[in-house]
Amino acid sequence: MKNKFEQYNKQVMKHFLKPKHAGKIKNPDAVGRINNDMCGDLMEIYLKIEGGKIKDIKFQTMGCAAAIASSDVLCELVLGKSLEEAKEIDNKKIIRELGGLPLIKLHCSVLGERTLRKAIEDYESKEK
């Protein structure tokens, strides 16, 4: 039973304690949902898309501080971006934006990347 919160930097703590994009979107254009097998984290992303661009994005995450902060920063990174640009966002960008994560928490940032891809796939499959 370890208490390791001191390992998170200020940027991570800011996104964890005061996430701007937590929540749900009513009638979203797309939804992505991922279950992280590694630690049981669960994430959902809701997208509103207009003219090929991400007009609004919200997340819901059951996870640790790193998972929640990664979720929030991902939303910040892709809001207003085109779907093609959004597909370019990977966990390395998330980690960079957060100013780093503890080594054992790096996998938490993959959750956001995968869930966003899932949501975009959901959108594209509906468009076809």
Next chain:
Amino acid sequence: MKQIYLDNAATTQVDKKVIEVMQPYFSEKYGNASSQHLKGQEAKRALEESRSVIARSIGARSDEIIFTSGGTESNNLALKGLFFANKGTGKNHIITTKIEHDCVMNACKWLEEQGARVTYLNVDEQGFVDPEDIRKAITPETLVVSIIHGNNEIGTIQPIGEIGRICREKQVYFHIDACQSYTKARINVKKQNLDFVTLNAHKIHGPKGVGALYIRDGVKIEPLAHGGRHEKNLRSGTENIPGIIGFAKAVKTSRNSDIKKMEKLRDKLINGILKIQNTNLNGPKDENRLCNNINVCFNNIEGEAIGGYLDAYGISSSTGSACSSHTLESSHVLKAIGLSDLQANTSLRLSLSKFNKEEEIDYVLEVLNKVVGKLRRMSPVK
């Protein structure tokens, strides 16, 4: 910001009275207890007085107490020391449980590599081991039964009196790890038929780096550290005199009324938390629970995240969540009482000390209501 420390199962604040009595043993009475001169004899006297305080507290004799560096060393010394002292006798079977502290569990795993056979007994949903399961597991090869007296995660206090009777009757040694239960639950080596008892100081407002092992008179073990023949040649190394003095003072300053006080605060905290929807208490809810332990699952949110929010409010806690472990594995104790990995991830442990106050509990409940609500709104699982 106000700090509320509710991680006393990890370690405790050193009592000021303890620091006070330790101080001279750093600066003035710094002698080596093995030295013949006055300074050495001064240290020796203090060492032996401390030993008798520890011995009396568990109904033992002074010469049955060995000072060590803490709980981990005492547990290792008891199990490995006993195993190696009995090598070649055919007694190579160890019985323990699935809810031991890592130091007992990993010592047992290592001993398996050295030729020991280890039985890890199941516990029930509250964490109790069934004494009859112990009786059934004992074979002619059984050397020792090793049980954690008060569980560090879920607070279960095992029926050691009953287990001790069985062990004595079957003529196998009985070791208890009493790191969490010492000064909080009754320990009497004679009445409970104990052969080994692991004790430590820093869980009871003493200093870190000091512990003790009770070894019943006549029981032979091998030392782990060889050297200057200190501590009856069972634990060589110059004695940590200031630490040992502090350990004894911590024992002397603990009061039965502290237990009552903690029980009251514990029950207030448990009842307050269980009023929050979708919460479950882990461990027993009766007199067989450590007076300072609270362990709760807040379904659908992670313990690590709850702890992170509490920390931001100045409240220190702990969790059995995989997310906070070095190995990304959730607590083996919570899994042993039947929780899934997902459920274990939602657990939060709060552990009290005699220094906690009722108004702190009110504040913690208020904060918990707030942060649990917030995290649940953030969670996709409803």
